[in-house]
Amino acid sequence: MSSINDPIKGACLTRRRFVQGVAMGGAFAGLGLGSSALAAVMKQQGPETLRGTDFNLTIGEQVVNFTGAPRIGTTVNGSLPAPILRWREGDTVTLKVTNLLRETSSIHWHGIILPSAMDGVPDIATGFKGIKPGETFTYRFPVTQSGTYWYHSHSGFQEQTGLYGSIIIDPREPEPFTYDRDYVVMLSDWTDEDPTNVYAKLKKLSHYYNFNERTHADLMKDIKEKGLTATWNDRKMWNQMRMSQRDLSDVTGYTYTFLTNGQTPAEGWTGLFRKGEKIRLRFINGSAMTFFDVRIPGLKMTVVAADGQHIEPVSVDEFRMGVAETYDVIVEPKDDTAYTIFAQDIARSGYARGTLTPDLSLTATIPEMDPVPNLGHDDMGMNMMNHAGHDMSGMDHSQHQMPDGKMMPVCRRPEIWI
Numbered sequence: 001m002s003s004i005n006d007p008i009k010g011a012c013l014t015r016r017r018f019v020q021g022v023a024m025g026g027a028f029a030g031l032g033l034g035s036s037a038l039a040a041v042m043k044q045q046g047p048e049t050l051r052g053t054d055f056n057l058t059i060g061e062q063v064v065n066f067t068g069a070p071r072i073g074t075t076v077n078g079s080l081p082a083p084i085l086r087w088r089e090g091d092t093v094t095l096k097v098t099n100l101l102r103e104t105s106s107i108h109w110h111g112i113i114l115p116s117a118m119d120g121v122p123d124i125a126t127g128f129k130g131i132k133p134g135e136t137f138t139y140r141f142p143v144t145q146s147g148t149y150w151y152h153s154h155s156g157f158q159e160q161t162g163l164y165g166s167i168i169i170d171p172r173e174p175e176p177f178t179y180d181r182d183y184v185v186m187l188s189d190w191t192d193e194d195p196t197n198v199y200a201k202l203k204k205l206s207h208y209y210n211f212n213e214r215t216h217a218d219l220m221k222d223i224k225e226k227g228l229t230a231t232w233n234d235r236k237m238w239n240q241m242r243m244s245q246r247d248l249s250d251v252t253g254y255t256y257t258f259l260t261n262g263q264t265p266a267e268g269w270t271g272l273f274r275k276g277e278k279i280r281l282r283f284i285n286g287s288a289m290t291f292f293d294v295r296i297p298g299l300k301m302t303v304v305a306a307d308g309q310h311i312e313p314v315s316v317d318e319f320r321m322g323v324a325e326t327y328d329v330i331v332e333p334k335d336d337t338a339y340t341i342f343a344q345d346i347a348r349s350g351y352a353r354g355t356l357t358p359d360l361s362l363t364a365t366i367p368e369m370d371p372v373p374n375l376g377h378d379d380m381g382m383n384m385m386n387h388a389g390h391d392m393s394g395m396d397h398s399q400h401q402m403p404d405g406k407m408m409p410v411c412r413r414p415e416i417w418i
């Protein structure tokens, strides 16, 4: 049932396809804005917010440039990340999704409770075979929940190449906390490489992007500190699993540029505030492969929701986000100071960065990355399902049936390359 092989066949983003994609990007010029102009708009503003009950979303290709080298990204309405969708609990939303790619596409509404036929995972959602090139699929479903969620392609490597966006659902009833303004902080990972190549390299050599494997010197140090028997037993367990304590990420900053709302660490994304305000930050890990450790030096974060669900508020200095998770936190800057939102990848190979500031002329220091952590055996626990229900083992768990007969979507994620 595992569909590990499908995405290779389905994606086929060959070099030639990229070249074709450039021509495709040119087609956007006909819409009034050249692709470079659109890219410039995106850089300044991040994704736009679409509100209401009726949405037209067009999946296409677009020239993007995150590293100095132009590449083709997968976009929605010319935007990477895709537009922020703002719904209202209790409404019925209609989303007409048109696929201008040359391959089948799909949009899966992550964490949204809906009828199976609307779930958007090809061959899993009832009767849904994906959206063929040139076709429009109309999703329509009642919005029965509130909170921070996201959506993404469930076809080929389109999520890795940019097809992901945020969903904010405003609640009918007041929430158990207040805030003055809110921002989406969408973290993601971009690679200039063709994801098909990244995948192929990992199939051949799973450590390809991991430069932090433990060395002989580490071994001698362990023996000195823990003694030979303890070290031996420890290593034996890792070796039996054919893993190591440094198996933090299969794909790292060696190929990835980590993005905050589509902005590179060099540019950074900026959110403005007024001193004394309570700011709700809606963190979403929309990456294909990356776990992030998130902190804002100088600010306590009060986590008020996880994966869209209210939780008993907890105040933290840092939290770890798995792929596809969302966390809502509230921060209250007391000074007219700029703060860095710092999201290091778990392997410390890079970071995503944003700034919260009362004044665009202020800058905040960017901290050094922390040392590479070693995993404990618990971190590699036999439960390979991450917090959001994403299967980290590459197996296919499709959907869960809810008590009322509705399907609670759980992503099948061939794009997680483990």
Ligand SMILES: [Cu+2]
Residues within 6 Å of the ligand: 108, 110, 111, 152, 324, 411
């Ligand atoms: Cu998902």
